[in-house]
Amino acid sequence: MDIKQLRALVTVAETGNVTRAAALLNIVQPAVSRQLRLLEEDIGAVLFDRGRHGMRLTEAGQTLVEYARRVLNEIDRARAEIQPSRGTVGGIVTIGLLPSTCDLLSSALVRSVAERYPGIRIRMSMGYAGTLQAWLEAGEIDAALLYDPKQTPSIQVQPLLEEGLWVVGLPAHGLKKDQPVSLVQLAGQPLILPSAPHGLRSLVEHAATLMELQLTVVAETNAMSVQKSLVLGGHGLTILPTIAVVDDLARGILTAAPLAEPTLMRKIVLAVPANRHTTTPVRCVVEILVESMKDTVHRGDWLGARWLGD
Template sequence: MDLKQLRALVTVADTGNVTRAAALLNIVQPAVSRQLRLLEEDVGAALFDRSRQGMALTEAGRTLVEYARRVIQELERARAEIQPAAGGVGGIVTVGLLPSTADLLAYALVAAVGLQYPGIRVRIATAYAGTLQGWLESGEVDLSLLYDPRQTSTLRVRPLLDEVLWLVGLPASGLRPGQPFAVAGLAGRPLVLPSAPHGLRLLVEQAAAQQSVALNVVAETNAMSVQKSLVRGGLGLTVLPTIAVAEDIAAGHLVGAPLSEPALERKIVLASASSRHISTPVRCVSAALVDCMAQAVARGQWPAARWLAGPPGA
């Protein structure tokens, strides 16, 4: 098994066709077929079902493709780090961002890294916290923002900020930033919430249970954009961090109020896998991300957030 065979495997899997794969790899079609045949002989299993419609991965093929992608990615990152741009730090760093933070941080981070470390290429991955944690542990991302995970030996964690969760609705709902909304007041109100086991849903359910409140969940979605869209359509109220609705509130499309009695807060942390070496490029991108977040809080771009990590660069 060698790198050429793994590249052939991944490219054929992506294109579903040996001819197209050969063109992308800039080699002749028989060479691609030969690499696949050698790979199948090596692993002792068919990797593709071949038909007139194209090449479809078998179960064994799907398993090997996942590992092949990781091997290729790791080698690309190693090459970029060993042979950086002249006179600077270089490499590929994959950063996981929570959906509520991506709009605010993605451009700022890429721009900051590009200015300070032009030899580093940043890849941005967005997903909910559970998925991001899985990607961290499998090595698919180098560092990631998470909502304060349970203590685990698999992660290094640095707390960055606390953010308050707000009840959000249409202007007619009467919600006001200066008037906290008690959790007990949720009784009977139609709610649009993420489905369990999403962390936000668990926080809302725990707070409601403390107040003996039965929640009236009229819709569930794990897509934040859909969550806001359903609220804008008048289906009900929702619960979100202020960063997720700051632009909607500023534009007058939505209004919100902090939840209270009990207050609902989430801690955002910066995490990396404890089993992986923290390379110089990862340290550089980590520092840039912390700087971007600290500056966003200081400028008021992250409403209702409390910075925990000390001054930028600390």
């Protein structure tokens, strides 16, 4: 098994066609077919179902493709770090961001990295906390923002901030940032919440159980964009950190008020692998990410947030 064979495998899997893969790899079609044949002989399993409609991965092929992508990504990162532009820090850095943080942080992060470290190529992956932690442990991302995960030997975390949860609705709901809303006031109101076992849903339901309240959940979704869309469509209220709706609040299409009695807080931490070396490019990007978050909190753009870091 060698790198050429793995590249052939991944390219054919993505294109579904040996001819198109050969064009992308800039080699002749028989060479691609030979690479696949040698790989199948080495693995001892058929990797593709070859039919009139193209090349489809077998179960064994799907498993190997996942590992092959990781191998190729690691090699690309190593090559970029070892051979950066002269006098610069270089490499590929993949950062995992929570959906609620992407809009506010991604642009500033890309801009600052480009200005300070032009040799670094940054990749951003968005996912919920559980997904990001799995990617981090599998080596698919270099660092991630998480919601205060359980202690595990595979990752190390640095607390960054605490953020409060807010009730979000249409302008007609009359929500104001200086007029907190209690959970009791939400009883009987139509609510749009994340699907279980999302951390925000767990926080809200636990608080409601302690207060012996029955919440009316009219819709559940695992996509924050759908949560906001349903609120904009007049289907009910939702509960989110304000960073998730900062642009909507500024435009006046949504209103929000802090959730109180009880006040529900979530802690955001920076997580990096504990069992892998943190490279210089990763440290540089992480430093910029933390600086950007700190500045956002201190400027007051992250409503309801309290900085915990240094």
